[in-house]
Amino acid sequence: MDWERTMLRKEQNDLLTQTGPGTPMGQMFRLSWQPALLAEELPENECPPVRVKLLGERLLAWRDTQGNYALTDEFCAHRGVSLWFGRNEHNGLRCPYHGWKYDHTGQCIEVPSEPSESGYCQKVKLKSYPLIERGGVLWTYMGPPEKQPPLPEWEFATVPASHSFMSKRLQECNWLQAMEGGIDSSHVSFLHSGELNTDPLFKGSKGNAYNMGDMKPMFEVVESPGGLYIGARRNAENGNYYWRVTQWVMPAFTMIPPRADHPVHGHFWVPIDDENCWAWSFDYKVTRPLSDKERKAMEAGQGIHVTYVPGTYIPAANKTNDYLVDRKAQKEGRTFSGVFGIAMQDASLQESMGPIVDRTKENLVSTDNGIIMARHRLIRALKAMEKGETPPGIVAEHQHVRSAAVVLPPDKHFKDAARDALVVQTGKEHVTV
Numbered sequence: 001m002d003w004e005r006t007m008l009r010k011e012q013n014d015l016l017t018q019t020g021p022g023t024p025m026g027q028m029f030r031l032s033w034q035p036a037l038l039a040e041e042l043p044e045n046e047c048p049p050v051r052v053k054l055l056g057e058r059l060l061a062w063r064d065t066q067g068n069y070a071l072t073d074e075f076c077a078h079r080g081v082s083l084w085f086g087r088n089e090h091n092g093l094r095c096p097y098h099g100w101k102y103d104h105t106g107q108c109i110e111v112p113s114e115p116s117e118s119g120y121c122q123k124v125k126l127k128s129y130p131l132i133e134r135g136g137v138l139w140t141y142m143g144p145p146e147k148q149p150p151l152p153e154w155e156f157a158t159v160p161a162s163h164s165f166m167s168k169r170l171q172e173c174n175w176l177q178a179m180e181g182g183i184d185s186s187h188v189s190f191l192h193s194g195e196l197n198t199d200p201l202f203k204g205s206k207g208n209a210y211n212m213g214d215m216k217p218m219f220e221v222v223e224s225p226g227g228l229y230i231g232a233r234r235n236a237e238n239g240n241y242y243w244r245v246t247q248w249v250m251p252a253f254t255m256i257p258p259r260a261d262h263p264v265h266g267h268f269w270v271p272i273d274d275e276n277c278w279a280w281s282f283d284y285k286v287t288r289p290l291s292d293k294e295r296k297a298m299e300a301g302q303g304i305h306v307t308y309v310p311g312t313y314i315p316a317a318n319k320t321n322d323y324l325v326d327r328k329a330q331k332e333g334r335t336f337s338g339v340f341g342i343a344m345q346d347a348s349l350q351e352s353m354g355p356i357v358d359r360t361k362e363n364l365v366s367t368d369n370g371i372i373m374a375r376h377r378l379i380r381a382l383k384a385m386e387k388g389e390t391p392p393g394i395v396a397e398h399q400h401v402r403s404a405a406v407v408l409p410p411d412k413h414f415k416d417a418a419r420d421a422l423v424v425q426t427g428k429e430h431v432t433v
């Protein structure tokens, strides 16, 4: 491979990292349903509204008297007060400054200072996006109404609630460098090596031994209908290979290959603005509920989850406290980087690159193949989108995917031998080692 050509030029880096209104990458995000909030953030009718910043737009999520979800402009159309201070009452949100009131579609329904027969309020409407609940997540679609796709079909969101767990955490860097960590299978043998043997949601899998036994994985990346299958091949016994196949579906869904009978996990990396994103982290099983032990471990911040600054979705270990780095634990080999927990090991390093890493300065190697191909696939899809094509990742078929971990003989390629394992098989668990 010509590594010089794999580097991104500045314009390409800008193209992939800018997601505000009117940007091509922002347009791609806006054409599919994005996780906006956890359902637990709006627990009851007339509960307090929640500020939501997504793709550079400042919005407000709220739930009216009838239980309708609303995602509207954060600011009052009168003189720009944040409606976060609003009164959620009688089927609408009332601005506390001069009493203008809006319904869940953003329509202004009352301007108390104007004679009601003037009909003035009918001319005022806040920007508003649909907000629907599925799998414990409130999803929004921020694109043109005529292009709104059917509801999201990701498997974790369609299994019974008892089978899945979802968390979110703030990550203080651009969405792309966070997502690139999600498809970079090669760092596991280093950064997360401590957790493979100790984390209750990782330990005990035969795959861990393969992970640690071969630090030079061969990457085989194959285009999938919605994005990429990222295969990492390591040596197993008797000349066989251990394959870990990660799924990436455009633009920002990743699913990590399973280990033994542990729940399968993955992420969405959703831009808040160009320098921050939400790391959404799901875990699920297909045929059984999560055990109490598993759920408790997730709630306690193990596996790919974190603990929080109370009352927020900001990780307790964060930039302001140097991620609680423990140099002694690093020296003693209990953690590779000194940071505890898989999620914060990733986030600390990705945030350390700066809010938007300069990709013109990278020196890429063969284990970066997945990342290189993902960038190029995105650039290609953006070009096609300019010509009116629908980007991948939106239709249900592209969302019915699975990651897999398999041991195969040397003459079998994962894309043939594990073809069935890479799509949803109703009623069957993931293929795992």
Ligand code: FES
Pocket: 076, 077, 078, 079, 080, 081, 095, 096, 097, 098, 099, 100
């Ligand atoms: S600013 Fe909201 S009613 Fe005046």
Ligand SMILES: [Fe+2]
Pocket: 181, 187, 188, 191, 192, 342, 346
């Ligand atoms: Fe990681």
